Amino acid sequence: MKSKTGVTPIDRPSLHAQLVDRLRELLLEDAFPPGSKIPEADLCQSFAVSRTPMREALKVLASEGVVQLVPNRGAWVADIDIEELEAGFPVLAALEALAGKLACARITDTEIAKAEKHTKAMAAFFKSGDRRAYFRENEAIHRLILEAAANPILSQQHEALAVRLRTGRFKANEDQARWAQAVEEHEAIVSALRERNADLLSKLLETHIENKFQALIRMVRQG
Amino acid sequence: MKSKTGVTPIDRPSLHAQLVDRLRELLLEDAFPPGSKIPEADLCQSFAVSRTPMREALKVLASEGVVQLVPNRGAWVADIDIEELEAGFPVLAALEALAGKLACARITDTEIAKAEKHTKAMAAFFKSGDRRAYFRENEAIHRLILEAAANPILSQQHEALAVRLRTGRFKANEDQARWAQAVEEHEAIVSALRERNADLLSKLLETHIENKFQALIRMVRQG
DNA sequence: TGACTGAATTATGAATTCATAATTCATTAT
């Protein structure tokens, strides 16, 4: 805390910044199906803003790869195909592996304890079959590792890519076998974290992502 | 070629897309020093556009991290500090390592021949002391590996990060010892590429980037 | 002389307007 009073500046985000966040969430929730047109005018109405900030926001999202802008024909929800998944997952795996390596060097005992708590919760939600809750814990643990890595640029790149790959379509649909495997993998991950074994954790995270990708491909191929 | 006639659509990029590219180049060339204010009005004049596309472009560049937008106070050239370099380089190294691994699996003999040509040219420019020409060959070889990896998402993430880290300030300033070392490293890199030794190439690229970073830090610390 | 106040100026964020491009739809000709 810098100032003596502890008073922080009033947060005054610009419209376009807020729109970027809200739109990204909307798109991740599949409010508009991938490949469909984004109804700019309707959105302006819904958010009660004019076209200027909305279009600024769409351009930022386009640079992130979440939407696609076709000149003179508007904005479309970027459609992820298998090729894009195939390209994206190795990159995601490399970033997570790096996060694991860095995290080992800096993670505190408190954070490790938290990771263990999340892992236990995951196992519990797996047993009770609560996919949504499991998914939340899963995200929490990966976020924890990213945060422990304490590398803002890594976090940012990871976030950008994860957002791009994680459309609702591919969200929480793993078959039972894969789900069980994922739980096991997480046990191993948290154990490597506890031992602060950077090389092992790095490797585990990489194969974890790789396996998730393989499972996803199977799902997509089957429909 | 899809159509029988071979006629391709007329390229009609929007103003903001062109501005993004031109501004990024300007900023990389240190047309405005890091940390300085970006004179929006002047730029509009220079490019003969109105504020709307210019501001759209600045917002895209802000999401890339090249400029910083302060609400109600305009756009500033993002200043890279040592912490950011420290955070960015491991990520860059991981991405290059992945690129090397993927490239080994797909690179053609023709591409390898090109890589060898670039490496020879680099050595020659090193001997003649032509830093600028050396730098170009260096970029060409790294680009070649990225392209051989044939992973558009990897290319995109790499590009975004490289742009962010490579301000003119840190551009072509290596001391003689580091320069000689870099030339050697490149010989090893192209040799691993020739043998399509994925693990070795991956490792070599990682340490190559790591060494470059160390040299940079030394330069910055000295001034 | 130097620090404070507040008016004038300038810059910024956002809405609106305008020109042009794309799309839709009715009309016509086959």
Added chain:
DNA sequence: ATAATGAATTATGAATTCATAATTCAGTCA
């Protein structure tokens, strides 16, 4: 009935306008 044409409608890209926030600067007072 169907395809082609062109007018009407709608959407998009970009410029302009407008309200508000920030900055500058002259004037005032200690």
